[in-house]
Amino acid sequence: MSQGEKFTKTKKIIIVLMDVFLYHLSILLSFYVRYKSDIPMYNYNAYENSIFYILTLFVLLNLLFGVYVFYNKSIADFLYFTIIIQLIMTISIMALTFFGRWFTFPRSVLLISLIFSTIILFLWRVIVYKFYERFSGSKQVMVVGTEKDIKNAIFNIGNAKSKRHIVKYAVVSNYYTNVKKYLDEVDIVYLASGLSEKEKENIYNLLVREKKKLFLTTSFDNLLLVNPNIMNIEDESIIEISNFEISSEDDLIKRLMDILFSIVLIMVTSPFMLITSLLVKLTSEGPVLYKQVRITKDGKEFNVLKFRSMSATAEKDSGPVLASSNDARVTTVGKHIRSLRIDELPQLFNVLKGDMSVVGPRPERPFFVDQFQKENPHYYLRHNVRAGITGYAQVYGKYASDFNSKLNFDLLYIKKYSLLLDVKIMLQTIKILFDKVSSKGLDEEEQEKSKEIPNNIKYLV
Template sequence: MIEKNSFWSNVIFIIEAMLMLVGVYIALNPEHTLSLSTHGMEEFLPVIPWLIVTYVFINNIFDTNIYYNQTRSNIIFNTFIVQLLFSFILCIICTIYIEHFFFDLDFIIYYFIIGTSIALVIHLGIFAYFTKIASPKRVLIIGRPKAVFSALDNFDYSVQPLHQITHLVIGNYFNNLKNIIEEIDVIYIAGVMDAGVSQELYNYLIRKDKTIYLASTIENSISLNAHLLNISDESIIQVSPYYLTREQYAVKRIMDILVSLCMLLLLSPVLLATVIAIKLESKGPAFYRQERVTLGNKVFWILKFRSMVSDAEAKTGPVLAQKNDSRVTKVGKFIRATRIDEIPQLINVLKGEMSLVGPRPERPNFVKEFTEINPFYPLRYNVRAGITGYAQVYGKYTSDFESKLKFDLLYVKRYTLLLDIKLFLKTILIVFDKMSSQGQSDGSGNIPKNGVNGEIQILK
């Protein structure tokens, strides 16, 4: 299996980076900017380290070296985005270091064609080999019925073919598990089980050398980013809380201010065009203000472009957006699908009410409702609410609030500046995901479809 940070993954990166340098050199030559002369090589050499670092960084951001849980179309699209972004950065680096070179659109096009072709051959070739040699893991899901069927539904939603759900155990755990333990590769413990039962399961499965998957519950995620302390002759695990350090808050705030200012300047023509389009289609203000909750459970007014009719909640009161919501205007559908409706929130970021990346802000009445259901819900407000977040990049728009809460708390636990950059850039891909722009699903989400996994044994 080729996974991120593995030996083979690093080897592939080195090979790809070397081929990328060849592609850059070829792209420079049509304009005779460089030649194979000694002087040309002297100009090109200082550029090489910057190109390699930039190329590896961008590919890491978009996870192009991860072939597990991927599809051919995802690989093609990710490669396209990476090469397009790198082409522009490449042009800037060459302008700085190479004499007589200036930002050149022809050069961008030349390299983009060459670089994309090279990268696609590498990534699609590896993906084809990976899918050919990788046999599906036989997975058993164990736990309470509701959690088990919810997990099964999530596996069925996944497009990857490398997990085959063969058994569901929803009762008489140990007897059922012992009877079929040799028929499975992975045991997924869904939801929360009694502490004694969970511990006994872990002990048994570890002795059997089985891979264990755990749901990202509060109980399981609390040990992430733990520190090891040695006191006398004992090692102690120090669990970190769900908040950022002062230094992390400061760095995050500086990034928010700089990036939001630049984006407001660059996107000002889009802002103006959107205001005109909204006003031409329907009566009412171009901007929409609504109360939301952010850091420290403080209430603020979020700014968005209006995508619904101006009296959308006059009769219904506060309700979540639904799939194919009739209240959404034609312009509203477009700006929602392209995320243009979120651009005014950059003003909220500048004011310190939001961050570029963080848990999406919710309305006060829903916060109260969700907190009554799940007492851990307020933990997501230990950081500023964000324009985009972990749940928006890796989750489904149609997920319920508890599923999104798990993503939000994982974000707080795993926070780094690099993670913020990664989530912010990967949001570009979400714009093109139709599912991400739909409203809340009407389905129950608990009915096993069995379409991907074939025949499944349910053991009670």
């Protein structure tokens, strides 16, 4: 491990400790505001007795939400995360003090601390983020590959929330020669296309020797190498490639968690589902629930349930069509319930039945599955797990991504699967409910126009 990596981890530990201190301080300030200098000890003792559990949960939630990862964040993200985490903390402390029988923890202090902690932590995180932007600096990137592939890479880097990475060179031919010639001027080389084995090996050797970072795409070949098992047979070490599947033990635990979460979420969201049912029924003709055939695990068909957000005859003349931004088929109520993802809530019953999981690849219609399968022979691999209400692609990608990008996210999810990853995705799904970019439909023409290589990037052939 390099000194730079150690220092980065040290800085993050300091930031976490400062977070804990500020959260603790906000609760102390709340006690003072509520009671002034005459704080009843039996009230404060309830906090003292539960402080270890409270602060542990606080750190865990921040880690799961990715608060301490800065390269892909904006200030708005920190605002969303801080508000959401502090709301969850407030509710969790109420439950914790009830089950721990620390009944004297004042609810008024909790409500005051919700305000104080949100403001104090957000301001602190803005300061940290500004220091990160200023002192970590930007990284110069050289994108290498075919013209089509480098356009996608440049578009994604250029439209990232953080400007941590800046593309300086675009190499479309004579790959090794151009990489070697301009390597001193960049920090990272991003191989956006599959090059010949010989050329890749030459570039790899060059980057290792010069201690430069390498970025690779999530192509099928690269995804195969995720989460390998290292075996030793006699005097040889062997890399065993893991399959795109979840073990039977993990699948059983995932199913049990799905049943538990779906029951709890149905109970919690039932008032919202009742109100939505009334609004849909009163504002447009047709059924409240919309059934549509989708594909789930092992390629099985099932009827997905959704609150109807379009007119009942939306696809009468057009046939199956992917949703897009400002879709004229969407009703007034439908527009709002889709932006908040309320239309997806009836799928909790699909989860309870076993057709779906809370987390997994989003289910597609047979018509589109057949199309995608023809274009990408690896598309079937996403059906090795149950379809999900939310997923890796929904949290870490964008709703406007094309099917190949979504497939890469789905395959990465299957490769990296763990129960903790499911919990992390479920928590981060809360944030994207307020992120309008994630709720947008497909605007392929608009994206293609934006993928022209900017003039400030040097084009190397």
